[in-house]
Amino acid sequence: MGLLLRLLRPxxxxxxxxxxxxxxxxxxxxxxxxxxxxxxPEPTKPIGRYPIPYKKELPFDIVELMExxxxxxxxxxxxxxxxxxxxxxxxxxxxxxxxxxxKETGHLSKADxxxxxxxxxxxxxxxxxxxxxxxxxxxxxKNAILADQVIVNWRKAxxxxxxLAMLEFxxxxxxxxxxxxxxxxxxxxxxFDREDxxxxxxxxxxxxxxxxxxxxxxxxxxxxxxxxxxxxxQDM
Numbered sequence: 001m002g003l004l005l006r007l008l009r010p011x012x013x014x015x016x017x018x019x020x021x022x023x024x025x026x027x028x029x030x031x032x033x034x035x036x037x038x039x040x041p042e043p044t045k046p047i048g049r050y051p052i053p054y055k056k057e058l059p060f061d062i063v064e065l066m067e068x069x070x071x072x073x074x075x076x077x078x079x080x081x082x083x084x085x086x087x088x089x090x091x092x093x094x095x096x097x098x099x100x101x102x103k104e105t106g107h108l109s110k111a112d113x114x115x116x117x118x119x120x121x122x123x124x125x126x127x128x129x130x131x132x133x134x135x136x137x138x139x140x141x142k143n144a145i146l147a148d149q150v151i152v153n154w155r156k157a158x159x160x161x162x163x164l165a166m167l168e169f170x171x172x173x174x175x176x177x178x179x180x181x182x183x184x185x186x187x188x189x190x191x192f193d194r195e196d197x198x199x200x201x202x203x204x205x206x207x208x209x210x211x212x213x214x215x216x217x218x219x220x221x222x223x224x225x226x227x228x229x230x231x232x233x234q235d236m
Contacts, residue, residue, distance in 0.1 A: 047078040048217040050085050059087050065094075075224050077132060082217050093210075100202045107196050108166075111141035113203055115150065115163060116170045120204045122151045123171055126211035131221035138229025162190040169197065170204040 055063050062084055070076040083090040101113055108116075114137035121129035134147035141147075149157035154167055165186050172183060179201075187197055213219075 045220065048082045048219045050082065050217055052081045053084050058084055062087055062090055075222055077225075078219060078222050079128065079132070079214075082219050096206060100199065100206060103199070105195075106199050107192060108199055109140070111137055111143075112163070112166060114140055115147065116166065116200060116203045117207050118147050119150050119154050119167045120170060120174045120207045121211050122154070123174055124208060124211035124215075126214050128214045128219040128221045129207060129211055131225045135225040135228040142229075144229060144231055165190040166192070166200060170200050173201040173204045174208050 055066075058066075066076055066080050066084070069080065080090075083093055114133050117133040118130060118137055121133060130151055134151060137147040138144050146158060150159075150167070154171075159167065169183055169187055172179060184194065184197055187200075192200070
């Protein structure tokens with residue numbers, strides 16, 4: 001699939017970073033229900049405080065990725081629009097996202113990774129990341145309530161001992177605590193090795209950065225995210 005080549009070196013060939021698009025394409029398995037035609041349209045609000053570039057102003061590789069994601073999901077997540085304001089940073093952001101979230105090695109499931117993102121983003125009070133990634137967690141885990149519980153109070157959520165250890169470690173990294181051997185021992189008791197610890201830490205640290213950029217941009221979640229993976233709205 002030529003993973004990331006187009007993002008990192010847009011002058012090469014015609015390959016597209018489809019791994020990212022395919023992951024987001026999971027959303028296409030979920031029905032997004034519409035309301036009655038009699039309902040009044042919601043007022044349009046800006047998705048953030050920075051200008052959104054017109055497609056014709058963007059590099060071809062970024063437009064190609066956006067169009068592929070939108071085709072697979074039925075809508076374009078606002079983070080793509082907002083980060084397109086700075087194309088080089090757009091490429092770097094999604095390249096690293098691919099490297100840590102879409103890797104297929106290690107013992108973290110897709111649902112595990114999304115739960116780490118939800119917990120980190122809730123701690124950092126990031127509306128966009130909380131709403132978007134709680135939707136992805138519901139889809140991957142087929143659990144419609146766990147992410148909501150984690151958002152409110154992760155310590156009182158219905159977490160397994162494995163998930164609890166994972167989130168304790170992720171949030172210790174997010175808070176920039178001193179990481180000790182005791183942290184690693186708690187993970188090892190739940191079946192995580194040192195490479196898994198790196199994966200957990202990388203995801204939490206990356207989204208700590210992402211959360212802060214979202215705060216800067218004042219990035220708003222797409223309305224479609226709110227209902228994804230909810231009861232009666234999914235077709236899996």
